[in-house]
Amino acid sequence: MASRKIKTRVLELLKNQDLTTIRVILDQYPAKDVVNVLFSPICREDPLIRWPAIISMGDAVLRLAATDMEEARIVMRRFLWSLNDESGGIGWGAPECMAEIMCRHRGLAEEYIHMLISYMRGDGDKPFQDGNFLEHPILQRGLLWGIARLSRARPDLLVEKGADKDIPLYLDAEDPETRALAALAAGALHLKTTRQTLHQLTADSSPLSLYLNTDFVQTTLGAMAQSALEALDQ
Numbered sequence: 001m002a003s004r005k006i007k008t009r010v011l012e013l014l015k016n017q018d019l020t021t022i023r024v025i026l027d028q029y030p031a032k033d034v035v036n037v038l039f040s041p042i043c044r045e046d047p048l049i050r051w052p053a054i055i056s057m058g059d060a061v062l063r064l065a066a067t068d069m070e071e072a073r074i075v076m077r078r079f080l081w082s083l084n085d086e087s088g089g090i091g092w093g094a095p096e097c098m099a100e101i102m103c104r105h106r107g108l109a110e111e112y113i114h115m116l117i118s119y120m121r122g123d124g125d126k127p128f129q130d131g132n133f134l135e136h137p138i139l140q141r142g143l144l145w146g147i148a149r150l151s152r153a154r155p156d157l158l159v160e161k162g163a164d165k166d167i168p169l170y171l172d173a174e175d176p177e178t179r180a181l182a183a184l185a186a187g188a189l190h191l192k193t194t195r196q197t198l199h200q201l202t203a204d205s206s207p208l209s210l211y212l213n214t215d216f217v218q219t220t221l222g223a224m225a226q227s228a229l230e231a232l233d234q
Contacts (some may be wrong), residue, residue: 003018006029006033006034006037007037009029009167009215010026010029010034010037010038011037011040011041012117013025013026013085014041014049014053014056014220015048015049019052019055019214022052022056022057023055023056025081026059026060027059027063028058031060031061031063031064032064032071033065034056034059034060034146035057035060035061035064035075038056038057038060039054039078041053042054042057042092042093042094042096042097042225043092043093047209047211047216050093050213051055052056053093054093054096054097055100055214057097057100057101058097058100058101058103058104059104061075061076061101061104061105062101062105062176063105065105065107065108068182071105072101072105072108073108073111073132075101076098076101076108076111076112077218078092078206079094079095079097079098079117080094080098080112082094083095083119083132083134083139088230090136090139091139092138092139093142094142094147095116095119095134095139095142095143095145095146096142096145096146097147097149098112098115098116098146099116099145099146099150100146100149102150102153102154103149103150103153103154106154109150109154109157110157113150113154113158113161114161116143116146116147116150117147117158117161117162117163117166118132119132119133119134119139119143120133120134120143120147120166120167120169120170122135123168137173137174137175137178140170140173140175140178141175141177141181144170144173144178144181144185145181145211146183147163147167147181147182147185148181148182148184148185148188150207151184151185151188151189153186155188155189158189159189162221163189164189164191167182167185167186167189167191167194168182168191168193168194168197170182170187171186171194171198171201172185172197176204176206176208176221177208177210179201179204179221180210180219180221180224180225181207181210182222183201183221183225183227183228184212184224186198186225186228186232187227187229187231187232188231190231190234191231191232192232194228194232195229195232198225198228198229198232199229201221201222201224202222202225202226202227202229203222204220204221204222204225205220205221205222206220206222207219207220208221208223210224
C-alpha cells in the first residue's frame with residue numbers, strides 16, 4: 001500500500017477504533033511506515049487520538065527493532081532532536097513515546113534511559129553538565145508520565161541512573177497531573193524519603209484524568225498520593 005494510503009488509513013483508525021483494534025490492524029503494515037505516520041498524531045491535542053498513537057508507536061518501534069536495530073535508534077534520536085532547542089520544534093509527545101518504547105524494548109532502554117532522565121535535571125557545573133531540563137509544563141507532564149511508566153517496567157534502570165533523586169522534586173510541581181505522576185513513580189520505586197510530602201498531598205482533591213495501563217482513569221491528586229503511600233509499605 002502506498003505511504004499516503006497508509007497515512008490516511010492510520011489516521012482513520014486512530015479516530016474511530018478502540019486501541020485493541022488499532023494495534024491488530026497496524027501490525028499488518030510495515031513498521032517503518034507506521035512509525036513515520038504516527039509522528040503527527042502523537043502531537044494532537046485530542047487525547048483520544050494522541051494516546052493510542054503513543055502506544056502504537058511503542059508497538060511499531062518494537063517491531064522495527066526486531067529487524068533493524070539501527071532504524072529503531074534513528075527513531076529514538078529523532079525524538080531527542082525534537083526536544084532540542086535547535087530543532088525549531090517543541091517535541092510534543094516525545095518523552096511519552098521514548099518511555100513507551102523503552103518499556104517495550106530492554107536494549108533501547110539501556111541505551112537511552114539516561115537521556116530521558118536528563119530532562120529532569122538542570123545543567124551542573126563543568127565537567128558534570130548532564131542536564132537537559134524541560135521547562136515547559138506540558139512537556140514536564142509528558143516526561144513524568146514516561147518516568148512513571150518506566151518506574152513499573154524498568155525500575156532497576158531508573159535507580160541505576162539516579163532518577164530516584166530527581167523524582168521527588170516534581171512532587172512540588174505547579175501542575176497537579178505532574179505531581180500525581182511523580183507520586184506514582186515515587187510509590188513504585190519505594191522512595192521512602194517522599195513519605196511526608198505524599199502525606200501532605202493526600203489532602204489535595206484536584207480532579208485528574210490520567211492515561212494509565214492503556215485506559216483513562218478518573219482520580220484525584222490525593223488519591224494518587226494515598227496509593228503511593230500504600231506502595232511504600234508493600
